[in-house]
Amino acid sequence: MTATADTPLTRATPRPQPATAPAGRNREQLVSWAFLAPFLIAFALFLVWPLAHGLYLSFTNQSLTGAGGSWVGLDNYREALTDSTMWRALGTTVLFTVVSTIPLVLIALVMALLVHRGLPGQWLWRLSFFMPFLLASTVVSQIWVWIFNPDIGAANAVLGKIGIGPIAWLQDPDVNLYAIVIATVWWTVGFNFLLYLAALQNIPDQHYEAAALDGAGPWRQLWSITLPQLVPATVLIVMLQILASLKLFDQAYQMLIGLSTDTTRPIVQYIFESGFVGYRFGYSAAISYVFFALIVIVGVFQVTAMNRRRSMS
């Protein structure tokens, strides 16, 4: 913590600013708030206020059309908790989170371990694995809708050669969530890959040198140095991935446009549909808060688990 304004005695020359301490402190206050003002105004207008107003709306029957708006107490929440569509959407979201997080972390780890060996072609590996992350969800969805086309898509063409399929990737309600997982892994694994790569570069070389002197081969080094050293990074990556996966919407919505999504509707899509298709702003705000509660619970759980780990070691 620096205390430039409060420690004039440590300076070689006296401060040229106003002499009296209270005036100086007041000035410092004023300057601070001037620096903070632009962000705080935006923060209040576009984050704090909507968050509070959303909570209020969730207790009303406000409609997008402007109608309604009267206080209905807990009705929206009561309805949400007995709404089977909402529960199914929550279930879909949690299932997607579990099924996507595992490959998104493991594949990223394998990629980073291999690239970190210093094989030739570094920029090409990084480009191949990270490039999809730069694409808009629209582009990703278009490419995978094309690949997953049941009649003329590449996925079934490849599987057909080894005698599998054809699979109705996006049309079959039992399969389409996994199709979205595949597209998502392709799209976003590069981000975790770069996080792992950065973590690998932070492992001090001395560890490896010492192990090599002790005669440890590459496998032994991987198991007894690299992987244990990657535990903190893995905890962070898993946490971030879970929070990111819970927010599933863009690619799921766009890949399944025009198809039935009854069994694959993520919770964010249900928020969007109740509000902007069903015009029920109040109800939609209530579901938003159910979703927010889920995120907060997961976040708090993760932070406590991390702190416990830290205090144990």
Add this chain to the structure above:
Amino acid sequence: MRSRQARSPGQKRFGIGRVVAFAVLALMAIGWLMPFLWAIATAFKTEEDAASDRSWIGSEGPTTDAFGAMLSNGNVWIWAFNSLWTSLVITLLTVAISALAAYAFSRMRFTGRRWLFAVIVAAIIIPPQVLIIPLFYEMLAFNMVDTPWGLMLPQIVAPAMVFILKQFFDGVPVELEDAARVDGAGRLRVFWSIVLPLSRPVMAAVAIFVFIGAWNNFLWPFLVINDTNLMTLPIGLQTVIDAHGIQYAQTMAQAVLAATPLIVVFLFFQRQIVKGVATTGFGGR
């Protein structure tokens, strides 16, 4: 960004392990590039070939018809222009207001500093998707629905970036600034001419990530923009699909074109982006 080149004494330059690692890596890279290469191949086919011929080059040979048809749709140029300028404005505003606030939190003493910073850090966890209903309501009240400001303003609040920049400023030695302040330079001046030049790499990392996020953002622009002339690229391209139904060569042509600018950005800023992921970690998504 350098990788560990040092090999343990037992490891040979062309050891079996290295060959296997290379093979696995090459297979994964091909797997990861394949969907995009297939999209490019499709974009250079005729619509008939795209719908029936699964070879890499269709029976009618490569053609740029799909690109031509796509680009003759004047809207695509408008959308690209909208994406570019709104993303630039969002980036500029986000970086400016976040850096000023982060600097105040790092260097200045004011009442409520601690709890205010705690509030901002806590706000990192709020998913933007939770706010769409009240934000839309607010934009209606401000008459900003279907305007560029309604598109941009809600995107400039990035608590994670304030946190990242504050952490960075905390690590910059304060002596240089003190010297300048003794010479009578004001806070803003010190910030502008001493702190900003020192923080160029972290600013670049933050800016690149804000830009990518804004360029690719889907949900908010999709909700707030209805006017074809105000759409960004992701939203506009989505409407083309809805209207045309299935025209795979054209769809892939536009996917390839929409992807190109960011791939160029990546090739130019590869070092900063790779470092940026490490520094901005959780802010990047």
